[in-house]
Amino acid sequence: MKDTEQKFLRDITQQLDQSVESLDGATRSRLNRIRHQALEQTSASPRGLRNWLWAGSAALSAVVLALVIYVGLPSQQPGDLQPPQIAGQVDSTAPPIEVAAIHTLPDDLDLDDLEILLDGDDLEMLTDLEFLSWAGSQEEVGG
């Protein structure tokens, strides 16, 4: 990272810190009230009942998910062998063809890459030399 960039970031964070320190009394007081109210809700709620509700809903979700998977399983998986079946042209001597697995993404395609490919702006950035050089310097400093 360049020195000028570091200094710029330092200046900005100092300003933001000062903006927090200079918050008015009314806002601080309101924030304190909000904090106390938020903390009171946990002490007021029956924790045991809440945990039981969580456990119950988790178990129910697991059962529903298992049912959905069981019922929704296709009879043929990608990779299964299947003879060609064209109406009126069943050729029992034809070699079996593989059910296409083209619906699935290639194994080596990272989700990050996919997001970049779907976002036109990000794709544009990949050809921006200034960005690439900056990104390289970020990697070096471990960002």
Add this chain to the structure above:
Amino acid sequence: METFLASVQERAFRTAEIATRSRDDALDIVQDTMYDFVRRYADHADDQWRPLFFRVLQNKIRDWYRRTAVRRKFGGWLAFAFQNNEGGRREDPFEQVADAKGITPADDLELQDSLSRLSQALENLPHKQQQVFLMRAWEGFSTKETAAIMKCSEGTVKTHYFRALKTLQKKLQDYWP
């Protein structure tokens, strides 16, 4: 938990205020964030609290953006219909209390001037760039942590952060060369 919340509440408020440009909306967002955070994550290890808290905060800011977008579409006439004739807002007695830190009016003016320039520059950034910048530069989260907080990829964090940085440098270059 109380110490942790006290340590982040004002920074969370400023982050929300920059996003919404409204003190009241920012306070509402911090309130929702604290309630949700305490309810969902009080049992988690305390070293996980900070990223989780900011993740909840970002969710609340995103919800606010969605609501505001809908309100902008349909709410013009509704706002008129429900307008309070007396201005609507009650005076908060704390606003009349004098500053206890002894900041002189001249100091305050200078600080407010530089803060307003920075706030304006930040507020004018596109939402995602703005929040990625605040998480990375101000809160000090890594690219990976910011990606988890903002629910996007590390590549997206890098591009948004770079763009925000360049825009801010350009806008504030006369002030902070």
